[in-house]
Amino acid sequence: MHSSTTRVNTSSNRQPAGRPPILTALVAAAAFAAGVLIVSRLIATDWMLTPFLAFAAAAAVTIGFLHQSWTAPRFGPANVLTLLRLALATLLLLPIVQPGLATGEPGWAILTLAVVTLALDGIDGPLARANGLAGTWGARFDMEVDSVFALLLSIAVWRIGVVGPWVILLGGLRYLFVLAALALPWLDAPLPARFRRKVVCVMQIATLVALIAPVTPPAWSGPAAFVMLALLTWSFAIDVIWLARQR
Template sequence: MARDYPHAQLGGANLVTTLRLAFCAAMAAAMAAPGGPAAQAGWPAWGPTLLALLALSLDGIDGWLARRQALSSQFGARYDMEVDSALAAVLAALLVARGTAGPEMLVLGGARYAFVAAAQLLPWLGAPLPESLRRKTVCVVQIAALVALTAPILPVAADRPIAIGAALLVAWSFAVDIRWLVRRG
């Protein structure tokens, strides 16, 4: 942050994003609960869902605060994106640990990390992408689907269609970006 943050003050946006990251850490800690996530019932089963819902709800506030305080930066946008990725990964891991998820969780929780790893082998994948409402919308749908899947009241029959639908949407969005990057060399 000392190297890349362009402002003299931290600002409310980065504090909100850090709070969202703390919620991710708390959800990750839920996986270490006695008996693991699969044994949780009642209120403990709702804990990760409520934290994830709070994290998702705060996602739009950080950008608004940054613009309002004139503290928008590439650092803040990247920080927000990485916290979104961490949130998706933690939620997907929690669902796998509960035993209620299939292989689509690799896409929902790991797409961003697979893309970054691929960019190490194919550097052209690491080129900057233009701002995209599509990308932001798909991210919100992805995380909202993961939050819904953690809710203990979701009918079991709805789990797979929601997860697969969201995974297909994420895969499509990454394919659009990769196609754009291929065309630019």
């Protein structure tokens, strides 16, 4: 997951992070946290706090960054939608904690939530542009939510026994790239926008979503994951080579 769509909160003059944006984020986060708790109960038929606690922690981090670097006068509906996608993504912790939930009616419910999360990814960017709030903060927020979604999907695929633990690379390659940049700072340089990344990003998540489907043939799962991992690695390699040449 190494693509992003530029959106949310560009402003010609920096404005202080006022109460309205923070308040909007807090209210939305509280509502989504309650939703995560209720949906977890409905799917697992028991009170499972793991998704709720994970979303609460992620929302707290998001609001912390919002307070530090927000520039626009309002949070914007696109960011609210991205926050919703983060809440939906944390529900993937259900089959991670209890792999049995990936089968039967719970499995179909989790698949539906994953498909909705993927579909909403194509809405927040245009929504931000339509509201005149396109910028770097929301683009980074969107990218981080995509990365978390892909990582949780890949762990879920492994936990339910569809593919071996190596499939986590399909969701974790971006985090390995970030860790590598700590040792090699030149990897952290800005990359030019490329449509290739967006296409690979969508294919990556769509493949992982398909792999958690209760009806996906096991014989196809390993090869499909391997082909997608090869394609993702190729895309990362192109960017690494480009960054190396710019040193």
